[in-house]
Amino acid sequence: MTSVVTSTPSAAEVAALVEPGSGPRVLGVPGQINLDYAATAPCARAAADAVAELLPWYASVHRGAGALSQRCTLEYERARQTVGDFVGARADDYVIFTRNTTDALNLLAHVVPAGTIVVTFAGEHHANLLPWRNTCRLPVPASPAEAIRSLYAALAELRRGGGTEEILVSVTGASNVTGELWPIRELAAAAKRFGARIAVDAAQLAPHVAVDIAELDVDFLALSGHKLYAPFGAGVLVGRSDWLDAAEPYLFGGGASARVGDTTSDVRWAQGPARHEAGTPNLLGAVALAAVCTELEAADRDRLEREEQELLARLRSGLAAIEGVAELRTFGADAPRLGIVSFAVAGRESAEITAALARGHDIGVRDGLFCAHPLARRLLTEAATREGWARPATTAIRASIGLGTTREHVTAFLSALTTILTTPPAP
Incomplete structure (x- = not known):
């Protein structure tokens, strides 16, 4: 096995390296096993082809x-429509191109009306923990029913006494730590029961299952996009137009302004998605994302x-069969989940294990707390208690799969991990 990458394939060579599997094809490099999809998925051939064209x-x-310019404008707006159709956007929803999910949720935090109370759970990715200004953070639930x-x-409680504040519930669709699916439909019903709105972080959900807003x-x-096989720097916020039209632009600049007078206060801002897309937009990112959406729509998602x-x-x-390995989970072992598994290893450092997988076996996984530090620390402690370990691991290992995984x-990952864990660490 090679321990380092000694040369970089040309663009033409990479474009020809398509991993096996049904459905849309993704690009890859022979000999390298990528099990880090939850961080960034490989590029779909359709995305690369759309950009090249x-x-x-x-x-x-x-x-x-x-x-x-006319052709590019047409392609950009077609991409907006395609992405909106992919997630089931309603006629009055806006599809706003952003950099990624974090950017999209920060945009949403910018446009929520003043005084809005944002209800979320402590187990969220940092992108759905940190942007909110006025929060009601709920404890990590032990089951979907508890959530x-x-x-x-x-x-x-928030509505007791006739409270009339705007409320936004913001939750993940699937955990980036455990892959567990959250009961979005039921949480949405709860929000509507109390006159609240609900936002969903679908960064992990959309690449794996069909989503209809x-x-x-x-x-x-x-x-x-980078988690949806279109790693060209685009993401989206899709949703209700009223809050988006009422708020000041997310960024000030060209495109967001319909008219600018001679003073800084004499500005009429654009309505619609352009209001929050100031500057030259990421055309290639939008087109790449739309190409993947089109191909996934045509695929047999079931x-x-x-x-x-x-x-x-x-x-x-x-993993369960390997001694000393404990899977992290928020809900029960049988709860529905996507292709993400995080685990801890008794008495071993996760960074040492992931480095050994990369150097000795050309397998890429991730170690750390996965930008969900409160949740990951909690689950590491719970895993150690469940397994009877003397102390919890400080960080975890995450293996994640998707299109192109075989x-x-x-099998190669499990075999390599077993070899590493049965070999005493170097002194």
């Missing part, structure tokens, strides 16, 4: 009179989900 035409978006009960109780009855949804669940079951059962990849 548009590059000769690349020009300004909006207001340009030339053929190149629903906890939200009902919190909203009832209207069917779920949620008000806002955020996702990242089949892809079944195949992923089979791989996930193999991965989880294999049984051979999972």
Whole structure:
């Protein structure tokens, strides 16, 4: 096995390296096993092809009179419609292109009306913990049912005495630490019962299962292209137009302004998505994301989900069979989840294990607290208690799968991990 990358493939060589598996194809490098999809998924061939096709035409978006600019403007707005259709956007929803989910949720935090109370859970990714100004943070629930009960109780308390403040519930669709699915439909019903709105962090959800914002009855949804096989720097916030039109622009500049007078106060801001997309937009990111959405829409999503669940079951059962390994979980062991597994190893440093996987076996996974520090620390402590360890691990290891992952990849990972854990660490 090679220990370092000694050369970089050309663009043409990489474009030809397509990993096996059903559904949309993703690019990869032979010999390298990527099990770090939850951080950044590989590039879909469709995204790369869409970018390559548009590059000769690349020009300004909006207001340009030339053929190149007109073509790019058309492609950008088509991408907006395609992404909106992919997540089931309603007729009056806006699709606003952002950099990623973090940027999208910060945009939402910027536009919520003054005094809005944001209800969220302590187990969220930092992107859904840190942007909010006026929060009611609920404890990490032990089950989906407890999450629903906890939200009902919190909203009832906030409305007690006739409280009329705006309330936004903001929750993850699937945990980036455990892959566990949250009961979004039921949480949305609870929010509506008390006149609250609900936003969903779909960064991990959208790459794995079909998401329909209207069917779920949620008000806002955020996702990242780089987790959805389109790593060209685009994400989206999709949702209700009224808050977005009422707020000042997220960024001040060209595109967000409909008219600028001779003084700084004499500005009329644009309405619609342009209000929050100041500056030259990320055309290639939007087009790449739309290309993946189109290909996923045409794919057999049920089949892809079944195949992923089979791989996930193999991965989880294999880890459970290795002595000294404990899976992290918020809910019960049988709770529905996506292709993400985090685990701790008794008496071993996660960084040492992940480095050994990379150097000796060309397998890429992740170690740390996964930008969800409060949740990860809690789950590490719970795992140590459950397993009877003397002390919890300080960080965890995460293996995550998706399009292009095969049984051979999972088998190789489990075999390599077993070898590393049965070999005494170097003094």
